[in-house]
Structures are given as C-alpha cells and as structure tokens.
C-alpha cells in the first residue's frame with residue numbers, strides 16, 4: 001500500500017491593474033479628453049427621471065457637468081419659477097468645488113462669524129443649503145452634480161440624493177466641507193477615484209457599498225488590495241473568491257484529517273486516497289473556476305493563487321489515480337517514488353513563501369493560512385524523504401505538517417464564512433484583520449507624493 005501524504009495550500013494574491021487611468025490628470029488642468037470624466041446626456045436624462053420619480057412636490061431639477069455647464073434641466077408642472085435658478089446654483093455650488101461635498105456642506109461656515117462668511121456671493125451666486133448633490137459614477141469618478149429645488153430643504157435633499165444615485169453614488173456627509181475648502185484644492189484630491197479617505201468612510205455606511213466596496217471591504221471580499229480596472233465587471237459579476245475557497249475547504253480539510261489519521265481515517269497510515277474525487281471536483285474544479293473569475297475581474301493575485309492551488313489538487317488527485325501510473329511506474333521501488341514526489345512539495349513550499357510575503361498586503365487570516373502552508377509542505381516533503389530512506393520520523397513529520405494544514409483550513413473556514421455574511425448583507429461582519437493599510441502600496445505612495453507636490 002502506498003503511503004501518500006500530502007496536503008494542500010491555498011493562497012490568493014494581489015490584484016493587478018488591467019488598464020491604468022492616470023487619475024492625476026482626470027478632469028484636471030491640461031487633461032486630455034480621454035482623461036476627462038463627465039456625465040453624458042443619457043445619464044443626465046436618467047438623473048432627471050429619477051428626480052421626478054422621487055419628487056413629492058413639483059421640483060426644478062438641474063444637471064451640471066464638472067465644469068459647471070448645464071447638461072439637462074427640467075421644470076415640473078407648477079414648480080416655483082424662483083426655484084429654477086436655485087436648482088442650478090445648488091448644482092453649481094457642488095461643481096465649483098469639485099464635488100467634494102453637497103451644497104449644504106457650506107451652510108454653517110458661511111454664516112456670520114464663519115470662516116467662509118459671504119462665500120455664496122462669489123461665482124455669480126452660490127446656494128449653501130441642501131438640494132445640490134455631487135454625482136460619482138460607478139467607477140468613483142466625479143462626473144457632475146444635480147440640483148433640486150421646489151420643496152422643503154429636506155425634501156430637496158432626499159430628491160437630489162435619489163436622483164444622483166440613479167447613475168452612481170453621491171455624498172451624504174459634510175465632513176469634508178469642514179476642512180476641504182482651501183484657496184486651491186490639491187489636484188490629486190479631485191483626481192482620485194474616491195475623493196478622499198473620508199468619502200470612503202462615509203460610503204461604508206451606505207447601502208451603495210454593496211455596489212462599490214470600500215477599499216478594506218474590497219480586500220476582504222477579493223483577498224487583494226483594490227486596484228483600478230477598466231469597465232464595470234465587478235458590478236456585473238458575482239464574487240468568485242468564496243467559490244474557490246469552498247473548493248479549497250472541501251479538499252483540504254478532509255485530506256488533513258486523513259493525513260493525521262483521525263478517527264481511523266487514512267487507515268492510520270495517512271492514506272489520503274478516499275477523497276480523490278473531492279480533490280478533482282472540489283479542489284481542482286472549484287479553484288480553477290474561482291481563478292478564472294478573479295482573472296476576468298482583474299484580481300491577479302487571487303487568480304494566481306487559486307490557479308496554483310487548483311493545479312496542486314489536480315496533481316494530487318492524479319497522483320493517486322492508478323491510470324496515471326505515478327506510483328506503479330516505479331514498480332517495486334517505492335523509495336524512488338517518495339523521493340521524487342517530495343520535490344514537488346519542496347517547491348510548493350517555496351511558492352507558499354512568496355505568496356505569504358505578497359499576502360502581507362491583504363489580511364491576517366490569509367497570512368496565517370499561507371504561513372501554515374510554509375510549515376506544512378516542508379514537513380510533508382521531509383516525511384516523504386524519510387519514508388523513501390526507510391528511517392526517521394516519517395509519520396511524525398506527516399502529522400505535524402497535516403496539523404498545520406488543518407489550522408490553515410480552520411482559518412480559511414472563518415474567512416470564507418465572513419465573505420458569505422458579506423455577500424448576503426448580514427447585519428454584522430466578521431473582521432479578517434485588514435493589513436492593506438500597514439504596508440503602503442506603491443500606487444498609494446505615488447498618490448500621496450502627488451498630493452504633497
């Protein structure tokens with residue numbers, strides 16, 4: 001009987017940018033047309049119609065592009081004529097400061113004694129109460145503003161928020177207004193996909209973060225730091241990460257139990273052949289499917305890790321399958337087989353080491369999983385070498401290696417469950433120890449360097 005011990009590993013990785021937009025120049029001075037993002041008339045009509053649908057009183061609704069130019073305007077029957085101008089000025093108040101806050105963001109500071117007292121007199125007249133909302137498209141670009149006037153301030157705010165959200169997202173907090181108005185806004189601020197960290201913190205509370213995850217949420221959902229990807233694929237498709245994780249769990253967890261010989265599993269000798277089907281159809285197939293999904297969404301790191309582990313389980317399953325003659329090819333020379341297969345595990349260990357380093361930009365759970373595999377694979381390789389030599393603690397090495405893989409499995413179950421809860425919008429979330437803030441990414445550093453300049 002062949003002593004086949006192994007285990008698996010799993011890893012995921014950091015995503016990569018399919019197509020970079022130079023956000024420094026987005027809508028900025030000297031930007032070229034392809035670097036500008038502005039609302040088009042199709043979107044403007046959607047905003048107007050959403051505004052009408054959300055109106056409880058006759059309203060005037062104005063849509064401006066980021067350069068404060070009118071794109072669409074509609075006066076509902078019997079709306080106040082005086083509100084025509086107000087609606088446009090509300091939107092203009094937002095666009096004049098690059099969509100950093102809703103029109104009411106200036107309210108308190110423009111009062112007598114406020115540091116921006118009189119600001120509404122500038123620019124041919126601004127409106128500092130509610131009803132003007134910035135519009136961000138689904139990729140996070142500031143593309144224009146909507147102004148609504150006709151009801152009470154609260155009604156106008158509600159209508160304008162609903163209108164803005166018909167084509168993307170908006171801001172519902174004025175935190176930024178308390179510090180953002182300086183004589184000149186840093187270009188980096190206006191150019192980022194998210195206006196600022198505060199904006200991210202605000203949107204995390206909103207339902208729209210289901211559509212556009214915040215950076216820490218993104219990292220949790222996809223096991224990779226967020227990077228820009230062209231198009232809206234991430235809004236169109238589901239999240240493949242938990243699918244791949246489920247495949248990993250259903251292959252890895254029972255295999256480790258067999259290798260440890262629990263409850264008589266593995267015939268007490270760590271024989272892991274019973275679940276060969278699971279290695280192929282849960283391990284390999286689900287991991288490959290998840291990897292393809294990640295690849296399509298532009299999440300390179302998880303795609304690489306899932307493909308690798310899918311490959312591992314396929315290899316493991318095939319090695320156990322007599323058809324491939326992996327074992328019988330060695331005839332009676334079992335030692336030759338052990339010594340040869342051990343090298344596969346040695347290099348899986350090397351791979352996991354690199355993955356573990358890359359994972360330091362993701363979350364603690366993933367790092368624990370990968371570090372466990374950095375122990376598991378060398379132990380299993382040692383177990384094979386000892387088995388090949390016929391002396392030494394082959395069994396002990398196998399059990400220790402499997403134990404670490406089992407720990408990795410337990411952490412992976414937790415990670416997977418936290419993603420499931422996220423996927424069904426469960427009222428609480430399980431923390432996975434976001435690490436993306438601790439090691440600053442190259443692109444983050446570039447951004448802050450531009451900011452300082």
Ligand SMILES: *[C@@H]1O[C@H](CO)[C@@H](O)[C@H](O)[C@H]1NC(C)=O
Pocket residue numbers: 022023024025
């Ligand atoms: C974006 O453009 C600015 C200005 O030309 C340049 O300094 C910066 O390096 C560019 N960034 C990238 C990521 O290409």
Ligand SMILES: *[C@@H]1O[C@H](CO)[C@@H](O)[C@H](O)[C@H]1NC(C)=O
Pocket residue numbers: 040041042043
């Ligand atoms: C307007 O923008 C939307 C969203 O980006 C796009 O789907 C649509 O095709 C555009 N319409 C026109 C007329 O350019």
Ligand SMILES: *[C@@H]1O[C@H](CO)[C@@H](O)[C@H](O)[C@H]1NC(C)=O
Pocket residue numbers: 104105107108174
């Ligand atoms: C204005 O100030 C009051 C009192 O400090 C505060 O409660 C309110 O939220 C502020 N409103 C805005 C729009 O800044």
